[in-house]
Amino acid sequence: MSTESTLTHPGNMHPRSFTQAQLEWLPWLEPLPEDELTERHYAGLVDASRAKSPYFRLLARDPDILGARTRTDKDIFYNPDAGLPRAERELSAAAASRFNGCIYCASVHARFASHFSQRTDVVQRLLDEGVQADLGARWNAIVQASVALSATPSTFGSAHVDALRAQGLDDLAIADVVHGAAFFNWANRLMLSLGEPQAPAAA
Amino acid sequence: MNAVVSSFPDPQTLDVIDQLVGIAPGSALDRLRAQREQARTQAQQSYLALFAPAEPVAGHFEIADRFAIAAFVAGLHGQPEVARLYAEALAEQGVARAIEAEVARGAAQGPYGHYPEGPLSVEDEAGPVYAVDAVQRAVLGERLSAGLAHAHLLVFHPRDASPAALQALLDAGWRTTEIVTLSQLVAFLAFQIRVVIGLRALATPSA
Numbered sequence: 001m002s003t004e005s006t007l008t009h010p011g012n013m014h015p016r017s018f019t020q021a022q023l024e025w026l027p028w029l030e031p032l033p034e035d036e037l038t039e040r041h042y043a044g045l046v047d048a049s050r051a052k053s054p055y056f057r058l059l060a061r062d063p064d065i066l067g068a069r070t071r072t073d074k075d076i077f078y079n080p081d082a083g084l085p086r087a088e089r090e091l092s093a094a095a096a097s098r099f100n101g102c103i104y105c106a107s108v109h110a111r112f113a114s115h116f117s118q119r120t121d122v123v124q125r126l127l128d129e130g131v132q133a134d135l136g137a138r139w140n141a142i143v144q145a146s147v148a149l150s151a152t153p154s155t156f157g158s159a160h161v162d163a164l165r166a167q168g169l170d171d172l173a174i175a176d177v178v179h180g181a182a183f184f185n186w187a188n189r190l191m192l193s194l195g196e197p198q199a200p201a202a203a
Numbered sequence: 204m205n206a207v208v209s210s211f212p213d214p215q216t217l218d219v220i221d222q223l224v225g226i227a228p229g230s231a232l233d234r235l236r237a238q239r240e241q242a243r244t245q246a247q248q249s250y251l252a253l254f255a256p257a258e259p260v261a262g263h264f265e266i267a268d269r270f271a272i273a274a275f276v277a278g279l280h281g282q283p284e285v286a287r288l289y290a291e292a293l294a295e296q297g298v299a300r301a302i303e304a305e306v307a308r309g310a311a312q313g314p315y316g317h318y319p320e321g322p323l324s325v326e327d328e329a330g331p332v333y334a335v336d337a338v339q340r341a342v343l344g345e346r347l348s349a350g351l352a353h354a355h356l357l358v359f360h361p362r363d364a365s366p367a368a369l370q371a372l373l374d375a376g377w378r379t380t381e382i383v384t385l386s387q388l389v390a391f392l393a394f395q396i397r398v399v400i401g402l403r404a405l406a407t408p409s410a
Contacts, residue, residue, distance in 0.1 A: 004373060006366040016321030028366045029379045061380040062261040065387045068248035075241035082238065100314045101326075101362035130326070152313035152359055152393075153281030154400045158407045171405060175235055178401030179242060182394045189357045189390035193364035194383070 015103050015199040018127035020111045020120070023104050024198040025191065031057035046070040058194060069186070076179045084169065084176035087116035088142055092180030093187075094123065095146040099131050102188040104197040109184070138167040145174075146181035206267035206347060209294035218247050220395060223285055224402045232406055246395065253388050254292075262380035267293060268347050269388055271302055272354050276392040278306030279358045285396055301339040305351060309333050313359035330360055349375030350385055357389045 009026045031054045032041065042048060044063025047070075050056040059066040077089050084092075090113035097106035110127055114120040125133040131147045134140065141163045149156040156178075164174045218226075220243070226232045236243045254269055270292040277286035286306070293299045315330030333355040335348035343351070349372055356368055372382050 004378060006369050006373065008366050014319045016319055017323055028369055029382060059383060059387070061383045062252075062387060064252040064257060064261075065249060065384065065391070068245045068252050069387070069391070071245040072242050072249060075239055075245065079239055079241070101316060101318060101323075149397050149401055150314070152279070152311075154397060156397075156400055157404050161404050161407070171231070171235055172238055174405055175239070175402065178405070179239070179398060182397035182401060185397055186390045186394035189361045189393055190386055192361040193357055193368070193386055 009196065009198075012196060013199040013201075015107075015197055018098060018103055018106050018110070020107060020114060020124065020127065021200055022111075023107050023200065025055050025104055025195050026198050027054045027058050027195040029058055029194060031055075032060050033057075040064075043067055044070075046074075055191070055195065059190070073183060073187075076176070076183050083172040084180070085116070087113055087119075088139075088173075089176055089180045090116060091123075091126075091139060091142055092146040092177045093184045094126060095131055095143040096150045096181040096184035097188055098126055099147045099150050100185070100188040100192070102184075102192050104191050105184060105188050107197070141167045141169075142177055145177050149178060149181045150185055206265065206271040206298045206343070207294040208267040208270060208292050216251075218243065219250050219288070220246060220398055220402070223288065223399045224406065226402070232402055235405075236402075246398065249391050250395070253384070253391060262378060262384055264381045264384050267295075267298075268350065271298055271343070271347060272350055272385070272388060273392055274299070274302050275306060275309070275351055276354050276358055276389055277396060278302065279309055279311075279355065280393075280396045282396050282399070285399065297342050301342040305335055305339055308336060309351075309355050311355075311359045314362065316360035316362040318362065346376045349377065353385065354389045357386065358393065 006028050007030065012026060015023060034051050034057065037051055037060065041060045041063045044060050044066040045051055045056055046067055090109045093109035094106055094113050097109060106127060110123050114123045122135050122139070126135060126143065131143055135143060145156065145160040145164055148154065148160055161174055164177060224232065226236065254266065270289050273289035274286045277289055290299045290302065311331050315328040317327045318324060334352050335343060340348045353368060353372055356364060369382060377385065
């Protein structure tokens with residue numbers, strides 16, 4: 001069966017550094033063909049438009065865990081009720097992705113962090129200099145907490161909670177940092193291990 | 204299949220994250236989690252989708268093997284309490300002991316690994332490449348042992364992932380859909396464990 005081999009992309013232009021540019025993603029295993037998607041697959045995809053994405057059509061092979069994962073993701077990042085501002089939820093995602101080395105995930109969430117904060121240059125420093133970059137006291141506390149939580153084993157503890165409180169984050173905002181970084185420890189591992197990023201074609 | 208389950212999770216089971224953090228109804232953390240109701244519910248649904256999947260189940264990935272891999276992943280994260288929760292579902296003490304032995308052998312500090320050659324190469328960090336020991340391999344079997352090796356890669360050095368790593372799974376009898384579930388399981392655990400650690404720290408009174 002065609003599904004029982006890996007896919008390789010020998011001609012792919014793999015991005016060589018972290019970037020806020022829009023990247024593509026190429027799967028190493030065969031995604032489900034769009035015309036074979038059933039109602040259950042669409043329920044897992046949540047948004048029907050995701051049927052266009054090879055990443056989501058690959059994950060749709062197990063639709064129930066994909067659906068639960070997607071709904072977890074949406075509440076962590078999009079729930080507008082109180083807690084951490086959206087820009088900083090995206091920052092926690094970008095920091096975890098930078099630390100784990102997921103160039104694709106970092107590109108998406110650095111772009112979102114820039115969009116919502118209007119601090120594109122500061123976000124770019126995180127990508128260029130890494131998680132030790134000085135982004136100002138509040139963002140440093142969020143990045144350091146996200147990084148400590150992402151280490152395996154984790155080194156996150158009450159000192160990080162205290163540092164976030166000192167920057168004015170309340171408990172819900174701190175829980176949002178925790179969930180944002182934790183979720184990207186899920187996403188990074190899928191993106192990194194099931195395919196590879198593709199740089200945009202040179203203009 | 205080498206691992207066997209002693210009991211299946213009850214879909215009505217208590218919220219696993221609440222249970223692991225020790226969140227009592229009406230407590231501050233209970234109210235806090237209630238403010239992200241979907242994240243809480245769907246994290247639990249994720250757990251159930253992986254460990255008590257609804258029929259028809261995608262692929263043929265034995266439930267007992269799922270618990271064995273989860274116990275391994277939690278052990279590698281240095282979370283014996285979480286590891287115990289998953290290991291308790293294993294009926295075979297031999298499998299549980301083999302997993303414990305492999306957790307000790309697989310211990311490392313992540314993330315490490317390599318970037319594509321270029322400006323990021325200065326950030327490359329070497330680390331162990333893990334495979335199950337011959338003694339435990341005899342207990343766990345080739346297929347589960349290959350799953351554990353892949354889990355170790357995902358836990359500690361996911362940026363070293365490659366088509367070759369997936370080919371090793373295919374060669375050991377994993378099919379494409381089962382590899383997707385395996386990847387989700389390991390990656391979900393990486394999330395669940397960190398939420399538990401983060402919420403525990405939040406519940407600890409500051410000095």
